[in-house]
Amino acid sequence: DAGVIQSPRHEVTEMGQEVTLRCKPISGHNSLFWYRQTMMRGLELLIYFNNNVPIDDSGMPEDRFSAKMPNASFSTLKIQPSEPRDSAVYFCASSFLRTGTPSSYNSPLHFGNGTRLTVT
Amino acid sequence: KNQVEQSPQSLIILEGKNCTLQCNYTVSPFSNLRWYKQDTGRGPVSLTIMTFSENTKSNGRYTATLDADTKQSSLHITASQLSDSASYICVVRKAAGNKLTFGGGTRVLVKP
Numbered sequence: 146d147a148g149v150i151q152s153p154r155h156e157v158t159e160m161g162q163e164v165t166l167r168c169k170p171i172s173g174h175n176s177l178f179w180y181r182q183t184m185m186r187g188l189e190l191l192i193y194f195n196n197n198v199p200i201d202d203s204g205m206p207e208d209r210f211s212a213k214m215p216n217a218s219f220s221t222l223k224i225q226p227s228e229p230r231d232s233a234v235y236f237c238a239s240s241f242l243r244t245g246t247p248s249s250y251n252s253p254l255h256f257g258n259g260t261r262l263t264v265t
Numbered sequence: 266k267n268q269v270e271q272s273p274q275s276l277i278i279l280e281g282k283n284c285t286l287q288c289n290y291t292v293s294p295f296s297n298l299r300w301y302k303q304d305t306g307r308g309p310v311s312l313t314i315m316t317f318s319e320n321t322k323s324n325g326r327y328t329a330t331l332d333a334d335t336k337q338s339s340l341h342i343t344a345s346q347l348s349d350s351a352s353y354i355c356v357v358r359k360a361a362g363n364k365l366t367f368g369g370g371t372r373v374l375v376k377p
Contacts, residue, residue, distance in 0.1 A: 187369045188367045253299060256309050258308050
């Protein structure tokens with residue numbers, strides 16, 4: 146099992162440019178999460194999908210951020226236009242959630258190694 | 266407000282020594298609490314999970330405790346090794362729903 150795969154590992158871009166981050170979840174997992182991590186705010190949930198459907202996008206900062214999951218094995222997080230305050234490490238995580246049982250929520254999140262985004 | 270507070274923010278220990286990290290939470294209703302280890306430049310990795318009925322659980326040299334009455338958890342590292350240098354994050358899941366609340370983490374540095 147290769148784990149959650151994110152690309153690129155590092156991205157440096159200029160303010161105003163479009164940035165696309167990519168994620169391949171673990172095969173068989175039905176939930177996918179995008180997180181942002183900064184020193185000041187720690188890990189923050191941006192959005193999560195269940196069975197490819199966005200369930201909670203309340204953490205998406207503003208309309209400049211968008212996420213898609215066209216199929217079970219691929220997701221993107223896009224920032225357009227990017228701003229310096231978007232600089233952070235963006236993590237993708239996946240999990241298998243079996244809803245409707247008390248143990249539904251005991252599955253751990255499996256994180257990728259993140260994309261470090263720097264917007265200048 | 267659902268919060269998770271960790272202490273200390275950082276600590277330095279000598280190789281071979283023990284240390285204990287603390288996590289206090291106000292998340293309610295409670296489902297479970299998980300400790301993650303995050304190495305520099307990597308994503309967090311789950312160490313252990315504590316559910317309401319569990320008081321203590323071990324994973325190698327890591328031992329987690331949970332007091333659901335006082336809403337406190339601890340992570341004890343025994344005989345620390347250089348590879349234990351990392352950030353340790355406490356994450357509490359709220360019951361009924363998929364809401365996770367993350368602590369700010371404790372950064373541990375093990376020195377030879």
